[in-house]
Amino acid sequence: MNPLPLSTLIDFAYLIAIVLFILALRWLSSPATARRGVLAGEIGAALAVVATFANPEVVTYKWILIALLAGAIIGIPLGLVPMTAVPQRTALSHAFGALSAALIGIAEYYVRAPHVTKFGMTEISMEVIIGGLSFTGSLIAAGKLQEILPQRPITYRGQNIVSLSVLGAAVLLALLLIFHPGYTELFPVMVAVSLLFGVMLVTPIGGADMPTVISLLNSYVGLSAALLGFVLNNKVLIVAGALDGSSGFILSVIMCKAMNRSFINVMFGAFGQVQASAETAQETRPVHSATAEDAAAILGAASSVIIAPGYGMAVAQAQHKVRELFDVLTKRGVEVKFAIHPVAGRMPGHMNVLLAEADIPYDKLLDMEAANSEFSQADVALVIGANDVTNPAARTERGSPIYGMPILDVDKARTVMVIKRSLNPGFAGIDNPLYYLDKTLMLFGDAKTFVGDIVHELAGGNAS
Amino acid sequence: MPTHFISSIYVFVLAGFIGFEVIKQVSRLLHTPLMALTNALDAVVVVAAIIIAGRAETPLSAVLGIIAVVASFSNMVGGFLITDRMLRMFKLSKQKKS
Numbered sequence: 001m002n003p004l005p006l007s008t009l010i011d012f013a014y015l016i017a018i019v020l021f022i023l024a025l026r027w028l029s030s031p032a033t034a035r036r037g038v039l040a041g042e043i044g045a046a047l048a049v050v051a052t053f054a055n056p057e058v059v060t061y062k063w064i065l066i067a068l069l070a071g072a073i074i075g076i077p078l079g080l081v082p083m084t085a086v087p088q089r090t091a092l093s094h095a096f097g098a099l100s101a102a103l104i105g106i107a108e109y110y111v112r113a114p115h116v117t118k119f120g121m122t123e124i125s126m127e128v129i130i131g132g133l134s135f136t137g138s139l140i141a142a143g144k145l146q147e148i149l150p151q152r153p154i155t156y157r158g159q160n161i162v163s164l165s166v167l168g169a170a171v172l173l174a175l176l177l178i179f180h181p182g183y184t185e186l187f188p189v190m191v192a193v194s195l196l197f198g199v200m201l202v203t204p205i206g207g208a209d210m211p212t213v214i215s216l217l218n219s220y221v222g223l224s225a226a227l228l229g230f231v232l233n234n235k236v237l238i239v240a241g242a243l244d245g246s247s248g249f250i251l252s253v254i255m256c257k258a259m260n261r262s263f264i265n266v267m268f269g270a271f272g273q274v275q276a277s278a279e280t281a282q283e284t285r286p287v288h289s290a291t292a293e294d295a296a297a298i299l300g301a302a303s304s305v306i307i308a309p310g311y312g313m314a315v316a317q318a319q320h321k322v323r324e325l326f327d328v329l330t331k332r333g334v335e336v337k338f339a340i341h342p343v344a345g346r347m348p349g350h351m352n353v354l355l356a357e358a359d360i361p362y363d364k365l366l367d368m369e370a371a372n373s374e375f376s377q378a379d380v381a382l383v384i385g386a387n388d389v390t391n392p393a394a395r396t397e398r399g400s401p402i403y404g405m406p407i408l409d410v411d412k413a414r415t416v417m418v419i420k421r422s423l424n425p426g427f428a429g430i431d432n433p434l435y436y437l438d439k440t441l442m443l444f445g446d447a448k449t450f451v452g453d454i455v456h457e458l459a460g461g462n463a464s
Numbered sequence: 465m466p467t468h469f470i471s472s473i474y475v476f477v478l479a480g481f482i483g484f485e486v487i488k489q490v491s492r493l494l495h496t497p498l499m500a501l502t503n504a505l506d507a508v509v510v511v512a513a514i515i516i517a518g519r520a521e522t523p524l525s526a527v528l529g530i531i532a533v534v535a536s537f538s539n540m541v542g543g544f545l546i547t548d549r550m551l552r553m554f555k556l557s558k559q560k561k562s
Contacts, residue, residue: 029489031554038548052511057519067530079545100532107525206494233468244506246483271538349495361557
């Protein structure tokens with residue numbers, strides 16, 4: 001009996017890797033099994049890499065080993081960033097993923113050119129365009145999240161038409177290359193145009209829309225990897241790309257639903273215009289403000305408290321103080337839970353990770369549906385750094401830009417407390433009627449300091 | 465149309481379906497680790513980068529392949545590392561009813 005040929009063995013190794021990848025995602029269904037999923041993914045990835053080294057086509061190793069070492073040297077610090085930096089790290093890793101997919105596509109083109117079949121050229125150009133735009137788009141997103149670039153949407157008149165023309169130009173160049181493979185000098189132009197389109201795609205999008213944009217870029221990166229698998233006839237790439245792509249797509253749909261907006265609206269509808277009109281409609285109405293002492297007294301006397309955190313909590317780095325508040329209230333027998341809106345923060349699941357980092361047990365974290373069925377029984381809803389996701393105007397005011405967006409019903413709680421720097425409207429620039437309710441107490445100040453003061457009052461109250 | 469295209473599209477469609485069904489079940493708590501993990505899995509493009517770099521058909525393809533190896537392998541290492549770090553932080557309340 002003949003031993004199996006090496007290429008078959010490599011294919012089997014890839015198949016096992018694929019199965020392990022699927023198991024890895026399956027085990028993410030519960031935090032209890034999730035770490036096993038990471039292990040499965042690691043084994044699968046290692047298997048795929050090792051099997052590839054056995055590929056007889058690979059003739060030089062030295063530079064590859066140096067490159068792997070360099071990759072590890074760059075990757076390890078990126079794996080150790082603080083949790084508050086996870087959104088920009090994620091955007092950066094989208095950029096890296098898209099970059100490598102695009103570069104391989106480009107390399108493959110120049111190996112084949114000018115004898116590229118129509119079909120091969122179609123695959124390569126799709127792959128390179130999507131990879132290219134995801135690369136620069138993700139870099140812009142990372143820059144915005146890191147606040148190197150302004151988080152505000154940057155818009156100009158006729159922007160959408162200009163952007164779409166640029167995309168059109170890339171597609172046109174691809175068509176030219178498909179039908180005239182000899183025009184090889186057009187290929188770098190097509191690459192450059194797709195890179196430009198990525199910049200134009202993400203620049204007009206504001207910080208509050210980042211959860212959707214990151215998810216969408218995630219699915220583009222997956223798609224470019226899958227397309228690369230088509231180009232190279234490599235099934236592991238197709239499967240990994242399809243898994244990544246569908247994950248990004250599902251997350252994008254969840255984010256869009258959580259904002260009651262469509263993809264088109266997020267990509268081309270910039271919140272920017274809304275801001276200008278909403279700011280003028282602002283009026284001065286009386287609010288009830290309270291001190292840390294008042295807040296501590298109410299919280300201490302409550303039997304159930306639901307905390308609604310938002311991006312402001314992350315900005316103020318207040319999550320550890322919030323944990324102290326959680327501890328001191330729990331010790332007094334107050335039941336404390338957290339209500340997490342899907343788009344709170346800058347990426348899907350951002351708040352959960354920050355709170356988990358601060359050692360808040362995950363069984364205390366409620367998703368929006370669960371939280372909304374509990375607010376009416378809660379004594380206090382404490383809003384920390386969240387604004388639009390708690391705005392009751394979304395339920396009632398037809399004219400409001402966020403009308404129809406599902407929100408956390410914090411106003412159903414007996415008392416509402418809002419920790420906020422000032423009455424300035426939130427990111428979307430929309431005034432929040434919640435602040436003017438009789439049951440609402442405004443706690444003006446920095447989230448971290450204010451929560452610290454409340455904790456101090458509660459702890460001190462015990463001693464004296 | 466090359467023959468392997470048909471088998472590729474089969475794999476793509478089926479993997480997409482599996483992805484959909486599996487990822488729908490992912491706990492809402494874990495959406496950030498999900499994205500980090502899929503990034504790490506997607507970094508398996510390093511396999512293609514190694515082949516392109518290793519074949520060294522042209523100096524250009526070798527150089528581009530090497531850069532792609534660096535970019536994708538850093539994603540693989542960093543992605544698994546941060547996913548595991550995040551997941552380690554998710555803990556249940558300690559059962560201390562007294």
